[in-house]
Amino acid sequence: MSAFHSGVMIGLFALISVGIIIAMLMLNRFLGNFYRQQQHDNDLPFESGLLPSGSTQRHFSVSYYLIAAAFLIFELEAAILWAWAIDYWSLGISGVIAAIVFMVILLLGLVYLIRKGAFNFGGRLS
Incomplete structure (x- = not known):
């Protein structure tokens, strides 16, 4: 296998990898917010169905x-x-x-x- 052929294969692999990453990010961007409802309850942390008591921030x-x-x-x-x-x-x-x-x-x-x-x-x- 020539060095040129190896370089082409590595470049092709890199392009396919970058394309898959971009496709996954685009799908996440378009489908990620599709089912999200903007309600106040969704912004609360989930604690086994119970409403949080006290501060949820820990230092x-x-x-x-x-x-x-x-x-x-x-x-x-x-x-x-x-x-x-x-x-x-x-x-x-x-x-x-x-x-x-x-x-x-x-x-x-x-x-x-x-x-x-x-x-x-x-x-x-x-």
């Missing part, structure tokens, strides 16, 4: 978002280290050094989060 502290971001970072670290562990024997010393540098950088990030107080709730659990 979370910033530390909640910091912990969520830290969780994502360290969860991705586990996935990357899993891939590294699978290929451990074929990577050689350069792979081991790269993994150690990667873990040291993440450890420095964890130390930074701890020093900034990202995991300090000030004695409050809510």
Whole structure:
């Protein structure tokens, strides 16, 4: 297969993908509001058929978002280290050094989060 043929196939795939995405967005735009009735009851949150009592807005502290971001970072670290562990024997010393540098950088990030107080709730659990 020539390089030109591969490029044409990739371009064709990209055009078909973009066309499908545009078609789905257009269908959503035209059919999405078709059955919606503009009533006040539709704007209320659904709580098992009961009318809401009190405020439906909750305010979370910033530390909640910091912990969520830290969780994502360290969860991705586990996935990357899993891939590294699978290929451990074929990577050689350069792979081991790269993994150690990667873990040291993440450890420095964890130390930074701890020093900034990202995991300090000030004695409050809510």
